[in-house]
Amino acid sequence: MKNNIIILGGGQAGIYAAREIRQNDSKSNIKILGEENLLPYERPPLSKDFLLDKKKEEDLYFYSSDVLKNENIEFENISINKVDFENKKLFAKNDNVYSYDSLLISTGSENKKLTLDNNLKNDIYYLRNLEEAKKIKEIVSNKNKITIIGGGFIGLEIASSLSQLQKKVIVIEIGNQLMGRIIPKQIADLVQNTHIEHGNEIILNKQIEKITKKNGDYGILLNDNSLIETDFIIAGIGSTPTVKLFENTNLKLDNGIVTNQFCETSIKDVYAAGDVSNFYHPFYERNMRLESYQHAQNHGICAGKNIAGVKTEYSSIPWMWSDQFNLNLQLTGICDEYDEIIERGNDINNGVIYFFLKNNKIRGACGVGIIGKVGRDIRITSKLTEKDNIVDKQILSDQNLKLNKLIQK
Amino acid sequence: MSEENWIEVGSTDSIEEEDLIRFDHQDKTFCVYKLTDGFYATDGICTHEAVHLEDGLVMDDEIECPMHQGIFNIKSGEAISPPACEDLKTYLVKVDNDKIFIKID
Structure with missing residues (x-):
């Protein structure tokens, strides 16, 4: 069946959702409505390589207009100022009206x-x-x-x-x-x-x-x-989710748009993904709102699957990074629910990681090191967290012992 | 195929299975991998940002960059997960008398 699918918000979650919908649904109309007159682009380099002139504007775009054209994904630069969820319509400042069968809200977040x-x-x-x-x-x-x-x-x-x-x-x-x-x-x-x-x-x-x-x-x-x-x-x-448009509607808001593990909001056929969504995480059994590259991408993809009718639960273990000078900092899982902390390494040149455990299982970890030094261990930690097994603390704390021994067990 | 372009990397037991080593030759740097079905080689530096893949995680046929989790197929070099979007160059590998060689252009 051919549907009108509108993606409100032209950022990372939006573009990944659009492409995922198209992979699963060759017929429906897919239209991204973006407030910036730019195709979706990567934000992480803005504060780093873009300022340092190591990356130019043209290096930042996720996909070219040709890719969107080939996949029959429309992108329109427009600002929406009213939503009528009951009649499934969006109203633009220039009086354009957009009707949808399914709506994904990926409006992101804005600076405080x-x-x-x-x-x-x-x-x-x-x-x-x-x-x-x-x-x-x-x-x-x-x-x-x-x-x-x-x-x-x-x-x-x-x-x-x-x-x-x-x-x-x-x-x-x-x-x-x-x-x-x-x-x-x-x-x-x-x-x-x-x-x-x-x-x-x-x-x-x-x-x-x-x-x-x-x-x-x-x-x-x-x-x-x-x-x-x-x-x-x-x-x-800091930032706040971009939800002003929905404040006087029936859409359930609480630190963003409240969604379940399928990216579904409180209104039928309306989904939310990325920074704007306060989603239920089934592994951590609580709602959370994340602002990260990996989340925007994967949550967008998950929303895309669900919109296309492929029921998919979102349970990615959170992961994010920050690069400062020659350091790469990485965080996986959540580090605020723990009864034990284990340290691995003590020299930033080789990487230092803190694991946060609860009931002898990893809930999250945070590490920093000279570029490249903590990534592998943090990645393995994401997998260990997901496995939810009791871990060998001796291996966690001894940098001479490889963490992948734990994952092969 | 000229013989002089085959460069010796080391012995076959210098790499654990599902792992990699870094190999530097002149001004170039490579990663040489041992997968379940043999040895493979790629460029050493991630195509996304300048970080060496030697500290990356090898899983099945994939190498994941330690900095931003871009993923490449080790055998084809294909960039299969963002932020990596440019493929990684791959090199021919042969094993002779328990020694690994890679063919550099």
Whole structure:
């Protein structure tokens, strides 16, 4: 049967869903509605290789327009401002109306903004999309002392890139460690040391009282009355799911769009995937919302299968990475539900991993090392986590013993 | 096929099954794999970002990059899972008197 399938949101989850639907359904109309006038592109390089000029805009696109054309997937740059779930219609700002039989919402997430009480809102930069990355790249070429507000992944990746561009970088973080939302302190401290070794200044436990502007430069007053003088400010203070469009509808929202393990929302024929979805994870037996490359891809694919009628449960063990300087940090599973921590390795050159166990089974792990050094073990850990077996702690803690011995058992 | 392009990598027992070793020759670097049905070789550096695949995970016929989990088929070099999208170059391998050789262009 031929259906109209609309994918609202032209990011990674959307494009992977579209291609997966097409693999399973050659007849239906598939249309992606994207707010950016760009085909879906990779975001991870924006804060790293794009700023460093190692990757150009044309390197970022997941697929060319030819691929979409060959697979008969339409992409339209349009902004939707109203949804009528009852009559299965989307309304655009330009009065276009789109009818759907199945709808996938993959609107992603958006930056939290600093609350400022003066007219400096346009002076603070954020980095989420290509346009913002281009602006930052252009402006920083003429700046020397740059302050990053927020010591999370995005802020630290930008800090690493700007340091490599010979800029003086200051990072201000409100919490008592970097990347505190999901990264264990042991790993965060190792990353912090690397930033300091490269000349970046890290300020923890400080709130911003006020930002002022004078002669084109800025003063950032902290709650201990210290003043940071800087000539450019970038903020990365977290994100929120992009759900404004659905706030006055019947769609169930709670930190994003609530979905089950099949990417189904509370409304029939409406699915959600990627950053915007607060989904039920059957392995961890709880809902979670993830913002990562692997999740956007795999959740999109899973939604695509379900929309095409191939009932598929989403139970991927979460995995994400961050690259800063010559370090590669990786996280798998969840690291906030544990009764035991096991350390593997103690030298960042060979990689250091912390495993988080509950009832003698791995729930998650986080590691950091010189590029390439923790990836294999973290990948094996994802598989061990999924197997849900009681693990040999001796092997976990001894870097001389290969972890793949555990997986072959 | 000229003989001088076959370069000795090492002995066949230098690689465990379902594993790989790194092999450097002049200014090039390679990965040489032992799979259940024999030996294979590819370029050493991931086509996605410059990281060596020597620390990657070998599973069945696939090598997974340790940095971003791009996956390549070891036998064909095909990039089969993003972020890798460009194929990995593969090389002919032969075994002679328990020694592994790869053919470099």
